[in-house]
Amino acid sequence: MTIDHQPSTTQPHLTPAEGLAKVPPPTSIQTAPAMRIRGLNVWYGQAHALKDIDLDVPRNRITALIGPSGCGKSTLLRCFNRMNDLIAGARVRGEILFDGEDIVGPEIDSVSLRRRVGMVFQRPNPFPKSIYENVAWGAKINGYRGDLDELVEVSLRRAALWEEVKGKLRSSGLSLSGGQQQRLCIARTLAVQPEVILMDEPCSALDPIATRSVEDLMEELKADYTIVIVTHNMQQARRASDLTVCMMLDDQATLEGHRTGVVAEANATEILFTNPQDPRTEAYITGRIG
Amino acid sequence: MSGSASTNALYADKSWVRRMARPFFAVACLLATLSGVVVLAVLLGSVVMSALGRVDSRPWYDLAANLRSLVELMLRLVTNTPGESAAVSGFRVGVVSSLWLLALVALFAVPVGVGAAVFLEEYASPGRIKNFVQTNISNLAGVPSIVYGILGLTLFVRAFGFKPLALGYSIWSGALTLGLLVLPTIIIAAQEALRAVPPSLRQAALALGGNRWQTVRDHVIPAAAPGIMTGVILALSRAIGETAPVLMVTQATSLLDPPRGPNDQYVPLPLEIYNYAKFPGAEDQALAAGGILLLLLLLLSMNAVAIFLRNRYARLARA
Numbered sequence: 153m154t155i156d157h158q159p160s161t162t163q164p165h166l167t168p169a170e171g172l173a174k175v176p177p178p179t180s181i182q183t184a185p186a187m188r189i190r191g192l193n194v195w196y197g198q199a200h201a202l203k204d205i206d207l208d209v210p211r212n213r214i215t216a217l218i219g220p221s222g223c224g225k226s227t228l229l230r231c232f233n234r235m236n237d238l239i240a241g242a243r244v245r246g247e248i249l250f251d252g253e254d255i256v257g258p259e260i261d262s263v264s265l266r267r268r269v270g271m272v273f274q275r276p277n278p279f280p281k282s283i284y285e286n287v288a289w290g291a292k293i294n295g296y297r298g299d300l301d302e303l304v305e306v307s308l309r310r311a312a313l314w315e316e317v318k319g320k321l322r323s324s325g326l327s328l329s330g331g332q333q334q335r336l337c338i339a340r341t342l343a344v345q346p347e348v349i350l351m352d353e354p355c356s357a358l359d360p361i362a363t364r365s366v367e368d369l370m371e372e373l374k375a376d377y378t379i380v381i382v383t384h385n386m387q388q389a390r391r392a393s394d395l396t397v398c399m400m401l402d403d404q405a406t407l408e409g410h411r412t413g414v415v416a417e418a419n420a421t422e423i424l425f426t427n428p429q430d431p432r433t434e435a436y437i438t439g440r441i442g
Numbered sequence: 443m444s445g446s447a448s449t450n451a452l453y454a455d456k457s458w459v460r461r462m463a464r465p466f467f468a469v470a471c472l473l474a475t476l477s478g479v480v481v482l483a484v485l486l487g488s489v490v491m492s493a494l495g496r497v498d499s500r501p502w503y504d505l506a507a508n509l510r511s512l513v514e515l516m517l518r519l520v521t522n523t524p525g526e527s528a529a530v531s532g533f534r535v536g537v538v539s540s541l542w543l544l545a546l547v548a549l550f551a552v553p554v555g556v557g558a559a560v561f562l563e564e565y566a567s568p569g570r571i572k573n574f575v576q577t578n579i580s581n582l583a584g585v586p587s588i589v590y591g592i593l594g595l596t597l598f599v600r601a602f603g604f605k606p607l608a609l610g611y612s613i614w615s616g617a618l619t620l621g622l623l624v625l626p627t628i629i630i631a632a633q634e635a636l637r638a639v640p641p642s643l644r645q646a647a648l649a650l651g652g653n654r655w656q657t658v659r660d661h662v663i664p665a666a667a668p669g670i671m672t673g674v675i676l677a678l679s680r681a682i683g684e685t686a687p688v689l690m691v692t693q694a695t696s697l698l699d700p701p702r703g704p705n706d707q708y709v710p711l712p713l714e715i716y717n718y719a720k721f722p723g724a725e726d727q728a729l730a731a732g733g734i735l736l737l738l739l740l741l742l743s744m745n746a747v748a749i750f751l752r753n754r755y756a757r758l759a760r761a
Contacts, residue, residue, distance in 0.1 A: 289647075293656045
């Protein structure tokens with residue numbers, strides 16, 4: 153994989169570490185990128201939230217975004233399905249190629265993009281409706297013409313929830329436990345048949361057993377989906393991901409009193425945790441900064 | 443506990459004051475609560491007494507007989523129209539007029555009010571224009587009702603003197619006037635209900651590829667429905683009880699026959715009550731009291747419907 157496109161927004165004051173971040177990840181995780189991000193910048197009003205992000209998200213792999221609080225992990229994730237559109241004053245510049253199509257511009261239909269790029273949130277947020285309705289709604293509004301019952305069953309099976317709920321599809325999604333609710337949210341996302349699944353700290357509200365079940369599920373799903381997960385939990389990134397992206401606050405901006413996120417290092421998870429190329433990554437994963 | 447505190451010289455011994463103050467606050471709050479209930483009870487009692495005073499002078503503790511004559515009185519009031527004397531008159535015209543008004547006000551004000559609230563909460567981007575509209579709506583909610591009466595007279599009854607559009611002194615005019623009157627209340631109540639819907643619900647729906655309309659229709663409005671419903675019914679109750687604005691947009695002070703359709707003239711219940719209350723005779727006073735009972739019955743049953751619907755929807759939303 154070569155980087156054939158270096159956008160003009162790349163600044164000359166690139167630190168060596170940022171240069172390293174652009175080294176393509178090793179072959180073990182190489183697949184055609186599902187998302188190719190070049191020169192991405194995000195502002196919330198006057199605040200520069202993300203600066204000059206270059207990243208390839210490999211297809212059918214799990215990519216973990218780690219880094220200290222406020223470094224823009226969730227902001228980056230929300231660029232992938234245009235959820236930043238919902239935040240007043242958010243501006244996104246740069247390029248994100250998804251299936252060869254730039255999804256940053258205003259001419260992109262964010263509604264149809266979000267069907268192809270699903271999202272699971274930090275807190276389980278099932279609809280206050282029946283389990284069946286939770287899974288079927290997305291398919292229904294997207295004009296699904298197949299057998300809904302079958303789709304609901306398949307989606308719940310894929311989310312490893314079917315055995316637990318098959319007898320009570322009509323009861324409320326809110327009656328489930330936290331871990332079950334989060335798997336219901338995953339099932340609901342699977343039901344609209346996306347290509348990419350974004351997960352924004354999906355386990356931060358779950359206990360260790362439920363966390364484990366979600367991680368196992370991710371491992372199974374990656375055969376068919378590209379998964380990007382934001383996590384605060386370095387162990388989770390290490391256990392569950394193929395590629396890890398360590399994000400950091402930009403030193404220059406921090407000196408000026410702003411919080412601007414940059415990619416410190418993107419590397420195969422094995423390498424990033426055992427032999428980090430960037431001193432900031434090393435400091436973060438060893439717990440010296442966080 | 444207080445012992446250990448009082449042995450420490452750094453703490454003043456306030457245990458006596460504290461013991462006294464504790465129940466005092468609770469009692470004060472209880473009295474505040476009771477004042478509303480007591481006023482309502484006194485009101486109901488005195489109205490019932492004066493309504494029954496007309497029938498005969500039975501002592502108040504003959505509850506069974508009093509109840510029977512109360513029911514008879516109410517039945518007569520609902521079925522009879524104004525007759526030769528107060529003793530045989532009833533409020534049929536008022537009840538039918540008010541029910542017509544109620545239906546038409548709901549038809550007009552609910553979709554418009556909820557629509558405006560949905561636009562302001564779900565679509566309008568924050569900014570000066572939204573603030574301007576919002577401030578205006580809040581101000582409209584505080585405009586005295588008689589002003590709406592004058593507005594209704596010019597706008598609906600006379601259409602600024604443009605005959606073909608003028609609705610005259612018909613139920614339409616009354617309903618549109620009352621609709622305008624309660625519109626701000628409905629908008630504000632619906633806005634609050636929509637604002638209480640957690641953003642995570644909208645995000646979940648949008649992240650599945652729902653557009654804004656689908657999200658609002660299937661998730662936001664159902665989640666806000668109990669709150670919207672409560673606001674709507676309270677607003678409708680207010681519309682039914684209003685007297686001042688309809689005074690401006692009805693012509694008749696008394697009608698012999700109830701209106702048969704929305705183009706007919708009408709005399710709403712509060713206005714009929716007001717007409718009888720103006721007369722000094724004991725019979726008229728008793729009739730007015732009976733009318734008040736009827737109006738209260740109407741309003742209380744509307745509130746009952748509101749509570750029923752709210753609980754039902756809240757249960758549906760949970761299940």
